[in-house]
Amino acid sequence: MLLGTWASPFVIRVKLALSFKGLSYENVEEEDLYYNKSELLLMSNPVHKKVPVLIHNAGRAKTEEGKTEALKQTFVAVETLEEAFKECSKGKPFFGGDSVGYLDIVLGSLIPMSTDTQCHEMARDGELKLLGLWASPFVTRAKLALQIKGLSYEYVEEDLANKSELLLSSNPVHKAVPVLIHNGKPVCESSVVVQYIDEAFAGTGPSLLPFDPYERAVARFWAAYLEDKLVTPWGRVFRVMSDEERAEAMRQTIAAVDALEGGLKECSGGKGPFFGGESVGYVDVLLGGLVSWVKATELLSGAKIIDATKAPLLGAWMERFCELDAAKAVLQEVGAVVDYARAVQARVAAATTPNNN
Numbered sequence: 001m002l003l004g005t006w007a008s009p010f011v012i013r014v015k016l017a018l019s020f021k022g023l024s025y026e027n028v029e030e031e032d033l034y035y036n037k038s039e040l041l042l043m044s045n046p047v048h049k050k051v052p053v054l055i056h057n058a059g060r061a062k063t064e065e066g067k068t069e070a071l072k073q074t075f076v077a078v079e080t081l082e083e084a085f086k087e088c089s090k091g092k093p094f095f096g097g098d099s100v101g102y103l104d105i106v107l108g109s110l111i112p113m114s115t116d117t118q119c120h121e122m123a124r125d126g127e128l129k130l131l132g133l134w135a136s137p138f139v140t141r142a143k144l145a146l147q148i149k150g151l152s153y154e155y156v157e158e159d160l161a162n163k164s165e166l167l168l169s170s171n172p173v174h175k176a177v178p179v180l181i182h183n184g185k186p187v188c189e190s191s192v193v194v195q196y197i198d199e200a201f202a203g204t205g206p207s208l209l210p211f212d213p214y215e216r217a218v219a220r221f222w223a224a225y226l227e228d229k230l231v232t233p234w235g236r237v238f239r240v241m242s243d244e245e246r247a248e249a250m251r252q253t254i255a256a257v258d259a260l261e262g263g264l265k266e267c268s269g270g271k272g273p274f275f276g277g278e279s280v281g282y283v284d285v286l287l288g289g290l291v292s293w294v295k296a297t298e299l300l301s302g303a304k305i306i307d308a309t310k311a312p313l314l315g316a317w318m319e320r321f322c323e324l325d326a327a328k329a330v331l332q333e334v335g336a337v338v339d340y341a342r343a344v345q346a347r348v349a350a351a352t353t354p355n356n357n
């Protein structure tokens with residue numbers, strides 16, 4: 001089911017995707033998106049209260065009990081198939097005997113689902129180079145993902161005042177770090193880099209994005225929320241000049257933490273302290289890359305961004321995250337970030353102060 005309004009370009013995107021995939025769906029038009037949103041919309045997208053919302057398999061097993069039951073039924077079916085194999089193959093290698101039969105084809109079509117990751121890994125393993133800047137929270141995300149996956153790579157520190165030819169040719173659009181270069185091919189934008197590492201090295205180390213497409217969509221929703229609602233205003237804290245503008249940027253950053261607390265609850269499913277549940281996942285890496293900067297911003301401004309009394313799950317998340325070996329290996333020293341942030345603010349002030357000489 002698709003909740004939308006005919007005029008929205010964002011809804012049209014989803015309609016196009018559904019149409020290209022040849023999928024039929026129920027189109028539910030929001031009658032009055034501005035003054036009277038439907039209960040279904042408010043329930044389905046409580047964070048932004050916006051269309052489009054795609055509702056898939058509303059009746060599918062969502063609870064742990066439901067999933068366990070579904071898994072049990074799968075195992076029972078496998079046992080039955082084992083018996084059927086004995087009966088059909090009569091000691092030969094296939095259901096069809098010496099040659100492949102109908103059941104071999106049906107079952108064989110499922111094999112890529114279980115071996116996909118290994119094939120992927122063999123095909124894509126190779127040389128990895130990371131162009132970075134020690135202080136950058138975005139580069140820290142890439143470092144965390146590589147560390148968690150246990151991948152070795154060559155690290156090249158960039159001087160942003162004098163960018164290398166390699167950086168300019170690898171990221172000609174933004175000319176920013178991080179850039180991950182894999183077998184000579186550049187990948188830009190930290191969130192894209194983290195997803196790439198997870199997908200290209202699916203057979204190595206733990207998975208960052210969940211296997212289930214719905215859970216993956218939920219993780220990506222919170223990743224987008226983090227970028228739009230928290231990282232964007234927080235970046236302004238260091239780039240604006242007036243105290244009023246800085247206070248407003250801080251207010252928006254802190255306000256975003258409220259909803260993120262709900263996101264942590266939803267993603268972790270009560271299974272553990274992380275967005276990924278018991279172990280770190282995609283959103284943990286994106287937020288984790290910011291941790292030293294969050295602490296430095298708190299020291300500089302005197303205001304708490306992640307306040308454990310208001311956001312207890314995130315407070316506990318931060319403590320547990322900092323205890324991880326990967327975090328200890330990668331996160332910047334907070335004092336060094338404080339000095340760096342002061343230098344950035346001084347540069348911004350010098351650039352915007354009129355020269356009276």
Ligand SMILES: N[C@@H](CCC(=O)N[C@@H](CS)C(=O)NCC(=O)O)C(=O)O
Nearest residue numbers: 136138160175176177178189190191
């Ligand atoms: N949205 C980008 C942001 C990357 C970014 O802003 N990187 C900064 C360093 S923290 C940079 O390289 N800036 C280029 C410059 O200052 O010219 C990402 O997530 O990768």
